Structure formats: C-alpha cells, structure tokens
Amino acid sequence: MTKSDRKVIEIHNLQIGFGDQVVISDVSLHLNEGENLVILGKSGSGKSVLVKCIVRLLIPDKGTIHVLGENVNELNREGLSELRKKIGFLFQSGALYDSMTVKENLEFPLRRIKRGLSRKETDEKVKEVLEQVGLYDSLDKMPSQLSGGMRKRISLARTIVVDPMIMLYDEPTTGLDPVTSDEISALINEVQRIYKTSSIIITHDIECARNTADRVIMLQEGEVYLEGKLEKFEKSTDPSIKSFFKG
C-alpha cells in the first residue's frame, strides 16, 4: 500500500508509571497510514505498555493518544468499543482462548464485530484467513495441540478475520526459532499488503525489524531515543544502539 502522510495514530507526551516506578516518562510518536512502524527497545523499556495504552488496556498518567482522529482517553464505552473494532492486537502470548477450538477462536470476534454475517459467510471468512496463514488443517484443533509458531499464526488469523485498519503486534516473534520468526515477519508484510493495514510492531528481534520496518523508533528508559529508517540505526556509532544491533 502506498504510504500516505495521514496520521492514523498520534501520541503526545505520554507518561505512565506503576506505583513509584515510571515506565514511560515522555513519549511522542505517530504512525502514518499504510506504514509499518517498528518500536525497538530492551525489556522493560515500556514498549508493551505503550501499545496497551493505544487500545486503553492501560490508562496513561499524562499525555494524549489519538487513533483515527479519536482521543482514546476521552471516548465513552461505546466509542471505545467501536474504535477497537478497527484495531487488531496480536498479543505476545498469542492469547488464544484455551476452552475453544481454532474455529471457535476465529468465530468469536467475527460474530461479535460483524453481527450481520450468515453462518455460510462466517465459515468462508474463517476458511479464508486460515488459508492465508497456512493452517486450514488445524480448524478443529484445540490451542493446546498447537506449537508456538502455529499459535502465533492462529492468533494473527483471529486478529485479521475482522479486517482491522490498524495492527498492533506485541513481540510477534518472541520465543520462536529463526525460521518460524522469518515466516511470521513475512506474514506481517503479507497482512499489510492484503488488508492495507497500518502497523506498529513492538519487538527486540532485529531480524523481524529488518524484514518489516518502514520506520523505526527506539525506546530507552521510557523515552524515544532515536527515530528514523533502519539504516540510520545500523550506521549509528552510538554505543547503546550498536550493542543492541550486535545482539
């Protein structure tokens, strides 16, 4: 998709902490339409907290977040629910519903977000997304019968089944082997191409960043440390960035 200058997410002076510990002290960033923005950072740098603030799973202490022009923290329950229908969130753990089969996992958001769909249309949509992630054979399996990579793929399928406009990926490749990580990265790019999504990808996996990023932001100690194209990071002589990229 052609990247436009329209900002689908705008965050200004975000601050959030838990008790006495400040996790994000001052972060401002934006996501352009059709863009893949990778947010890098060490564990504990506030990446996951940041992305959870975008869907108001966490409420920031200060600052504003605008998603598709709506101020997330000022929305009422119905408004927030409507906004969330346009956002797909891939959780670090996959967060598949343990008591449901793969098919039921996919039908769950579909039936609630797209209420007018018939049984046949629902089945077709489930089949379509499962084929996209290459796991149609797992339709009747339980999450406990799936491997880590399969769980991530099914989780991604569950997220895209409702055609979101924005995708938020929280550590999509964590805990996966390099081959499966590359497959997930390829899938992220494919989702962007097919569904014309704008995405924020939270990761500390440099390979994933290389494969998916249009633009990169590095968080350090709760602030934006560096922002730009990936090449800028790779050429940087800053010791903390160099050490991050060398692993």
Add this chain to the structure above:
Amino acid sequence: MKKFNPVIKVKDIVKEHTIKISEKTIAKTKAASNFLTDVADVFLFISRVTKEMFSRHFEFKEFLRQCFQIGNKTLPLISITGIIIGLVLTIQSRPALVDFGAVSMLPGMVAISIIREMGPVITALICAGKIGSGMGAELGSMRVTEQIDAMEVSSTHPIRFLVVTRVLAATLMIPLLVLYADALGILGSWAGANIKGDVTFVLFFSQAFSSIEFIDLLPAVIKTFFFGAAIGLIGCYKGYTAGRGTESVGIAANSAVVTGSLLVIIIDLIAVQITDML
C-alpha cells in the same frame, strides 16, 4: 548507689515508644486502607456485573454451556454426598429415637434436617470448593495469559461473556443441585433405616413428606439462590482480578474456595435468623 538520670531515661522511653507506635499505626492504616479498597472493589465489581446482566446482548449460549459445566462437574460428587448424608444421619439418630420409642419419627426428622439445613449447606460448600475454585482458576489463568485482554480489545465485554454467564449459571444450578441432593439424602435415609429396621419405600416417604411443611422448604430453597450467587460472584471476582504471575492463579482458586465457603456459612446464619422471625 547508682547514679539516676531521669531525663535521659524518659527521653529514651518516649523515643522508643514513639517509633513503635508510629510503625504500628502505619501498618494498621495500610491494612485498613487495603481492606476498604478490597471491599470497594468487590462492590464495584458486583455493580458492573449487575449492569451487564441487563445489557442487550446476553450470551445465552455461553450461559447454557456454563449451566451444563456446573451440573456435569458436580453431579457425581453431589450424588454420593447426598446419599451419605441421609445414611449417616439416619444411622446416628436411630439409636436415640429407639430409646425414646420414637423411631416412627425418624423419616420426618431426617427429612426436615436435610431439607432445612444439611442439604443446602453441604451442597453449597461442595460447590464452593468445586465450582468456586474452578471459576477462580479458569478466569485467573485467562487473566495471566492475556485472554481477558484479548477479549476486551476484540470489543467483547469480558464481564458480560465470562462473569455474568457464570454467576447466573451458578445462581440457577446450585438450587437445582440442592433439591437433587435433598431427594438423594432422603433416599439414603430410607436405605439407612432398612439396615436395622424394615420399612417400605412408600411408607418411609409418606411419613417423611407428611412432616414437611411449606415453611420448611421455601426459605431453604430461597437461600440456595443466594449461595449460588455468592459462590459465582466470589469465584469470578477472585479470578478476574488475579495478578499477572502464574502464582496468582493458585491464590485466586484458593481464595475463591475460602471466601465462598465463609460466605455460605454467613448467608446461612442470616437466613436462619430471618426464618426464625417468620
């Protein structure tokens, strides 16, 4: 003679006591504050659940699934316990009634004690253990593995889907399980009466039911709805508000059982007092 310096002594004592009192006060204030916060959280949770109960999109399919789960999980346990209660109660009471020549009162006495007290309380305590812990552990593990968050971001209200259905299912199913346990208890009592005596099934049951009045049954049934609601609410509250670590799942399950059982006893006490006034 030792030199006495009262000023320093007094200062030391005052200083020492000041520190001790200060620490205790802080600890007590914190404990009181935590307790009040917990109580407020529980009431907030109950108000959210109540509000969601009357929302437009009731999750009927999930409610039926939960009813089946609750019934299916506890039925074997309730059956065995019900029969044993009746049996034991009869075997224990029979010698005393024989001494007073009142053995014919056995069916009525056992039936009243089972219907009014033993059946409801023991069934509710079993359910608090079986259902309450199940709810606490299931929702707790869903919280830890971000399944509740996933539900929330997919525009589904987790309270409506997970909590309302479970609370209503427990409120409906526990009274039914109690009635079932009562019936089996009386059946067990008939079996117990036949160990040392000889009484027909029809005679035993007609004697048992002729002793039971409407006032015995109604309050006993009404209180079981409260038992069910309390067990469901506490189980769900403990699971839903579990912390982030895996340790929290165990704590939620354990706490659901302990608090649920305690609430059953407290509700029973209140119900007995109210019934006594009627």
